[in-house]
Amino acid sequence: MVGKGLFARAPGNRSFRRxxxxxxxxxxxxxxxAGSGVLGWSGSIALNKVWEIAASVAALGAWTWSAVRHQGPxxxxxxxxSAAMACFLVGLVAWSWxxxxxxxxxxxxTLGPAGFLLTPVIALLALVIHAYERGPGPRSPLGDPxxxxxKALDLLIIAGSVVLFVSVTxxxxxxxxxxxxxxxxxxxxxxxxxxxxxxxGTVALARLRRGARELPVLFIALAAVSYMxxxxxxxxxxxxxxxxxxxxxxxxxxxxxxxxxxxALAPSTGRREQEGRAHRTVREVVQLAVPYLxxxxxxxxxxxxxxxxxxxxxxxxxVFVALMGLVISRQLATLLExxxxxxRAEYEALHDPLTGVANRTLFLHWLERSLADCRRPxxxxxxxxxxxxxxxxxxxxxxxxxxxxxxxxxxxxCAGADDLVARLGGDEFAVVLHNVHEPLEEAGQRxxxxxxxxxxxxxxxxxxxxxxxxxxxxxxxxxxxxxTLMRWADSAMYVxxxxxxxxLAHTLEFREEHIR
Numbered sequence: 198m199v200g201k202g203l204f205a206r207a208p209g210n211r212s213f214r215r216x217x218x219x220x221x222x223x224x225x226x227x228x229x230x231a232g233s234g235v236l237g238w239s240g241s242i243a244l245n246k247v248w249e250i251a252a253s254v255a256a257l258g259a260w261t262w263s264a265v266r267h268q269g270p271x272x273x274x275x276x277x278x279s280a281a282m283a284c285f286l287v288g289l290v291a292w293s294w295x296x297x298x299x300x301x302x303x304x305x306x307t308l309g310p311a312g313f314l315l316t317p318v319i320a321l322l323a324l325v326i327h328a329y330e331r332g333p334g335p336r337s338p339l340g341d342p343x344x345x346x347x348k349a350l351d352l353l354i355i356a357g358s359v360v361l362f363v364s365v366t367x368x369x370x371x372x373x374x375x376x377x378x379x380x381x382x383x384x385x386x387x388x389x390x391x392x393x394x395x396x397x398g399t400v401a402l403a404r405l406r407r408g409a410r411e412l413p414v415l416f417i418a419l420a421a422v423s424y425m426x427x428x429x430x431x432x433x434x435x436x437x438x439x440x441x442x443x444x445x446x447x448x449x450x451x452x453x454x455x456x457x458x459x460x461a462l463a464p465s466t467g468r469r470e471q472e473g474r475a476h477r478t479v480r481e482v483v484q485l486a487v488p489y490l491x492x493x494x495x496x497x498x499x500x501x502x503x504x505x506x507x508x509x510x511x512x513x514x515x516v517f518v519a520l521m522g523l524v525i526s527r528q529l530a531t532l533l534e535x536x537x538x539x540x541r542a543e544y545e546a547l548h549d550p551l552t553g554v555a556n557r558t559l560f561l562h563w564l565e566r567s568l569a570d571c572r573r574p575x576x577x578x579x580x581x582x583x584x585x586x587x588x589x590x591x592x593x594x595x596x597x598x599x600x601x602x603x604x605x606x607x608x609x610x611c612a613g614a615d616d617l618v619a620r621l622g623g624d625e626f627a628v629v630l631h632n633v634h635e636p637l638e639e640a641g642q643r644x645x646x647x648x649x650x651x652x653x654x655x656x657x658x659x660x661x662x663x664x665x666x667x668x669x670x671x672x673x674x675x676x677x678x679x680x681t682l683m684r685w686a687d688s689a690m691y692v693x694x695x696x697x698x699x700x701l702a703h704t705l706e707f708r709e710e711h712i713r
Contacts, residue, residue, distance in 0.1 A: 210464055213459075213462055213463060213464060216459070216462060217459050217462075220455050220458065220459060221455070224451060224452060224455050227244065227245075227248050227451060228445070228448045228451060230244065231244050231245050231248075231444045231445070231447070231451075232443075232444055232445035232448070234444075238444065241444035242444055242447075244444075245444055245447045245450070245451055246289075246293035248451050249289055249293070249447075249450060249451055249454060250286070250289055250290060250293060252451070252454035252455050252458060253282065253285055253286040253289050253454040253457075254286065255454070255458045256282050256285075256454045256455075256457040256458040256461065257279060257282040257283060257285075257286055259458050259461035259462055260275055260278045260279040260282050260457075260461040261279045262461075263275045263461045263462070264276045264278075264279055270326070270327070270330035271327075271465070273326055273330065274323045274324070274326045274327035274330070275323075275461075277319055277320075277322055277323030277326060278319075278320060278323045278417075278457075278460075278461070280319050280323075281315075281316045281317075281319035281320040281323060282316075282454075282457060284312045284313075284315040284316045284319060285312060285313065285316040285454065285457070286312075287312040288310070288311065288312020288313040288315075288316070289312070289313075289454075291312065292310075292312075292313075310388070313388055313391075314388065314391050317391045317392050317394065317395035317421060318391065320395055320417060320421075321394070321395050321398045321399075324398065324399060324402055324409060324414060324417065325398075325402065327409065327414075328402045328405075328406035328409040329406065346530055347527065347530050347531060347534060348404045348405070350523055350526055350527040350530060351400070351404050351527065352401060352404065353523050354489070354491075354492055354520060354523050354524060354527065355397045355400050355401060355491050355492075356397075357492075357516060357519060357520045357523060358397070358491035358492045358494075358495045358520065359393055359394070359397055359491060360516055361495050361499075361513060361516045361517060361520065362389070362393055362429070362491070362494070362495040362498065365495075365498070365499060365502065365507070365509070365513055388424075388425075388428040388431075389425045389426075389428045389429040392421045392422075392424045392425035392428060393421070393425050393491060393494070395417075395418075395421040396418050396421040396422050396425060396491050396494065397491050399414055399417060399418040399421065400418065400491060402414070411463075411465055412460075412463040412464060412465070413460040413461070413463045413465055414460075415460075415463075416456045416457070416459045416460030416463055417456070417457065417460045419452075419456040420452075420453045420454070420455075420456035420457045420460065421453075422491070422493070422494040423448075423449040423450075423452040423453050423456060424449055424450060424453040425449070425494055426449045426494055426497055426498055427446060427447055427448060427449025427450045427453075428449070428450075429498050430446050430449075430498070430501060431446060489524075492520065492524070499517075546558070547559040549605075549619075549620040551598055551601060551602060551620075552601055552602050552604075552605035552606075552620050553602075553605065554605045554608075554609065554618045554619055554620050554626075555617055555618065555619035555620075556619060556620065557619065557621050557622065559617075559619065560617065560619035560621065560627055560629070561679060563617045563619075563629060564577070564629060564679045564682070564683075565679050567629060567631070568670075568678070568679060568682070572672055573631045573632060573672065574631070574632070574633055574669065574670065574671050574672065575629065575630075575631065575669070575670045575682075576628075576629070576630040576631075576633050576637065576640060576667060576668075576669050577627065577628070577629055577630075577667065577668050577669075577670075577682055577683070577685075577686045578627065578628040578630070578640075578641065578644060578665055578666065578667045578686065579621075579625065579626075579627055579665070579666045579667075579683075579686040579687055579689070579690040580604075580608065580625070580626045580627070580628065580644060580648065580663050580664070580665050580690075581624060581625045581626075581663060581664050581665075581690055581694070582600070582601075582604060582624040582625075582648070582661050582662075582663050583661065583662045583663055583664055583694075583698040583699060584661075584662075584698075585597065585600070585623075585624035585661065588600055588659070588661060592654060592659070596654050596659070599652065599654065600652050600659070600661055601620070601624065603652050604626065604648055604661075604663075605618060605620060605626065607647040607648060607650065608626055608628055608644065608647065608648070610647065611628070611643055611644055611647050612628060612630065613630070613631070613632065615631045615632065616628065616629055616630050616631060617629040627686075628644065637667060637669050637703050638701070638703070640667070641665050641667050641701040641703060642701060644663075644665055644701075645663065645665055645699070645700075645701055648661070648662070648663040648665075649662055649663070649699070662698055662699035663699065664690055664691075664693040664694045664698050664699065664700060664701075664702075665690065665693060665700075665701045665702075666686050666687065666688065666689030666690025666691065666692065666693050666701075666702050666703065667686060667689055667701065667702070667703035667704075668682060668685040668686045668689060668703065668704045669703070669704070670682060685704050686704075688704075689702045689703055689704055690702070
């Protein structure tokens with residue numbers, strides 16, 4: 198599965214997709230051939246073991262190569278994953294030797310069970326190292342109680358899946374296995390539990406730590422789930438007294454090392470930060486899919502058990518119903534959160550981030566809508582703060598931001614519920630007024646007085662004047678375009694600046710040529 202050229206350099210996203218597609222296609226072909234029975238039981242089992250060993254060698258080589266390529270924390274967790282793959286390979290070789298060479302259907306008296314059990318323990322340790330050495334990352338603006346509630350629902354779904362799976366499988370297997378065959382068969386029955394905890398631990402880390410929300414972690418979780426399903430079905434067949442195991446049942450065993458192999462090659466978000474958009478998409482997919490992996494695995498096992506005659510107890514039925522309720526609650530919480538985020542994104546796209554008033558985009562849309570329905574007088578005022586650059590130069594940009602925020606707040610107080618205040622950029626504001634019941638001069642002076650009030654800079658008063666240009670459009674006037682109306686107001690504002698600043702100018706005849 199691993200050629201010499203594969204280890205020359207790290208595969209990119211496109212190369213990885215090709216490798217993953219080829220590996221999964223070969224896996225499906227192998228499962229089909231082994232499960233068809235054309236090779237007989239012995240031939241199918243031998244084919245399965247050859248595949249598992251080859252895939253495990255590839256996984257061990259890929260993780261070792263990945264560890265060599267990285268430094269620091271990225272290397273450490275990959276070294277632990279290499280150790281986990283070594284345990285898996287040792288267990289697999291010992292088990293395969295017993296099944297194929299010694300012809301023992303259940304070679305429990307080998308290193309196989311121990312190697313298989315050590316693998317999820319070491320892999321989970323590697324993931325913990327990876328998640329916590331990467332750090333929590335920058336604090337997300339979504340880390341509020343609503344997002345925490347979704348995380349809590351995810352953890353409850355994971356815990357409920359574990360309880361249900363253990364109740365349906367291991368509760369019976371452990372007790373009956375100990376009575377019939379002693380601690381060795383009990384250890385075999387504990388395999389699904391170990392890999393379930395690996396999958397559950399992966400999910401919990403992905404929900405709690407940003408460093409675990411990566412594509413390699415998702416493939417590790419898929420490997421754990423695939424092994425867990427086949428291992429649980431394996432225990433069920435042993436419990437029923439079967440002396441041979443159907444080859445198709447080992448599909449999860451064959452998929453497990455393939456997913457481990459792909460996890461070593463999968464692109465990591467820490468490697469190419471410049472591809473931020475693609476990596477954010479990967480984290481979103483991981484965060485969406487990973488909480489449901491234990492539940493999906495449990496549901497698949499229960500479905501297979503029901504087809505084979507399994508009967509759920511009242512307790513198990515109650516846990517399953519509770520899990521469905523948690524899933525529905527989680528989806529509703531996600532929909533509400535997404536709706537809130539959409540509203541927030543829309544607000545941020547249309548408002549100035551510093552002052553909170555409308556930005557140029559919303560201002561132009563508002564003005565176009567007002568002109569399209571010109572049944573009320575429209576007053577447009579452009580307000581430019583005088584010598585604002587000196588505020589930044591003398592007092593710093595923090596003081597300048599305070600002045601801008603204060604000016605926006607004062608203009609908002611002067612506007613009504615049907616009016617709009619916008620920051621067009623820099624130190625320039627626009628005010629759209631409707632239903633003005635005072636002379637244009639008085640409306641402009643009201644804006645000037647509000648802007649002339651001293652600003653409080655940590656107890657020190659600072660007066661920043663403004664130049665205001667205004668224009669007026671009545672309902673009986675021909676409808677002007679937004680560009681024309683803005684040009685009139687802008688020209689009036691520059692007339693006010695030429696008069697000595699801290700003044701007001703307005704167009705009385707609504708013609709640009711009337712402005713001198």
